Amino acid sequence: MIYFDNSATTKIEDSVLKTYNVASQEYFGNPSSLHKLGLKAFELLETSRKKIAELMNFKTHEVFFTSGGTEGNNWIIKGTAFKKREFGKHIITTSIEHPSVMNSMRQLEELGYEVTYLPVDKTGHINVDDLKKAIRDDTILVSTMAVNNEIGAIQPIKEIARVLDNYPSISFHVDAVQAIGKGIEDKIIDPRVDFYTFSGHKFHAPRGIGFIYMKEGKQIEPLMAGGGQEKNLRSGTENTPAIAAMARALRLLKENESAKHDTMLKLKTMLVEHLEKMDNTHVFSKLDDNFAPHIICFTLDGVRGETTVHTFEERDIYISTTSACSSKKGLESSTLKAMSTRENIATSAVRVSLDENNTEAEMNEFLKNLDEIHDHFQILN
Template sequence: MIYFDNSATTKINDSVLKTYNLASTEYFGNPSSLHKLGLKAYELLETSRKQIANLMHVKQDEIVFTSGGTEGNNWVIKGTAFKKREFGKHIITTEIEHASVLNVMHQLEELGFEVTYLPVDKSGHISADDLKKAIRKDTILVSTMAVNNEIGAVQPIHEIAEVLKDYPSISYHVDAIQAIGKGLESQIIDPRVDFYTFSGHKFHAPRGTGFIYMKEGKQLEPLMAGGGQESNLRSGTENTPGIAAMAKALRLLKDDEAGKAKKMEQLKDKLIKHLQTLDNVHVFSKVADNFAPHIICFTIDGVRGETIVHTFEERDIYISTTSACSSKKGLEAGTLKAMNVQENIATSAVRVSLDESNTEKEMDEFIKNLDEIHDHFQILN
């Protein structure tokens, strides 16, 4: 089997699973309970929070645990909108955001908020100048992704942050779910950003885990009321085993992060160079500073993306049609649509997404099968 769908989800690391199982059996108490089993679980919870904060170079109380990326994005955007609505109801985002952002924006529009959707250029990047022109007196939030999940474009976070330095009352949220562990920290981490969203299952942690960075002094309206866990921000009994496992996964991820990113980029470069030799193929990802090292989006023109995916699947090779969250709906790639790519080409898009465990041998085997599949469809066309 060759698994090239790591942007959809990653396989849990064996040692991370061991941590999860140990925490489940030895630290099974409720962290809110007063007895020693509860205290034991609470200490593990806070040790995990401290470890994550240290790895992210932030303060311990700036880390808040969630169930993953969708909850994190929902919470930061809705929580900011509800907390700051007396100051304005205008929000700025982009046309290429993940569904967990775009659909939240649509919900807020139904509640009377106004949303401006910034366009992208032909390479999938937004413009800081466009952002500056879109800012109004009633703008309360800007939300952009760090790395596009469909083609891997790295957005100009520092340029956006520079614009927002003149508007300290506007909150800035970055969806960094596809960026963590990819050697991009210098490009996406900026002190002007108020909130970052992360999801555990994107870096070999259990599903149902995630965290947000919430800058000290910033506020969010809680979405869930209850027992007041997470400093009264997110009620509900904490997933202590999952959180401990996520902290372990993040530590492993950060070990030689630059070397792992370089390895992924080398595999990406090899595939892209080969794709560029094939007829009737479009490649939308690049090997460049403003593209992530692990995502390659391409088409075999005239063949629907889901057909390509299932053809590879028959050979025990697993890729996806751009965003896994919308692939079963048979939709064209939203990012390619925003880039004004023709619909008949956009519906042919597929995504290869790598991680540090993938090998050159796997890539060679993938390319061999790619050639056979490509030639097969050229004959049919």
């Protein structure tokens, strides 16, 4: 089996699963309970929070646990909008965001908020000048993804941050779900950012766990009322085993991160250079510093994306259409549409997404099968 769908989810790492199992069996108390079993679980919870903060160079009290990227994005966007509504109801985002962001924005629009959706160019990047023009006196939030989940475009986070240096009252949120552990933190981590979203299952932790960064001094409204966990901001009994497992997964992810980046980039280069020599293909993920090393979006022209996915699956090779969140709905790529890509091309797009465990031998096997599949459909067409 060759698994090239790591942007959808990653396989849980063996030692991470062991941590989860041990924590489930030995730290099963409720962290809010007063007895020693509860205290034991609470200590594990806070030790995990501290470890995550250290690994990310955050302060411990700036880390809050969630169920994953979707909850994190919803919480930050809506929580900021509700907290700052007396100061304005204008939000700026981009036209290529994840559905958890886009649908949050649409919900806020129904509540009377105004949202500006910045366009992207042919490579999937925004123009910072468009951001400058969009800022108004009543703008309260700018929200953008760090790495696009469909084509891997890295947004100019540092440039956006420098613009927002002049607007300290505007909150700045970055969806970093696809960016963590890819050796590109220097492009996406900036002191001007007020909120980051992260999801554990994107880096070999269990599903259903994630965390957000909320800069010291910033405030958002809670979305869930209840027992007052996470400093009264995110109620619900904490998933202590998954949190401990996520802390371990993050530590493993950060080990030799530059070497892991180089591994992914080498494999990406093999695929992109191979595709560029083929007829009737389009490659949307470039080999430059403005793209992440692990995502390659391309087409076999004239073949629908889901057909290509299932043809590879028959050979025990797993890739995806452009977004796992939309693939079963058969939707055209929202990113490629925003890039003004012709519909017949956009509906042919598929995504290969790598991680540090993929190998050159796997890529060579993938390329062999790619050639065979390409030639087969060329004959049919």
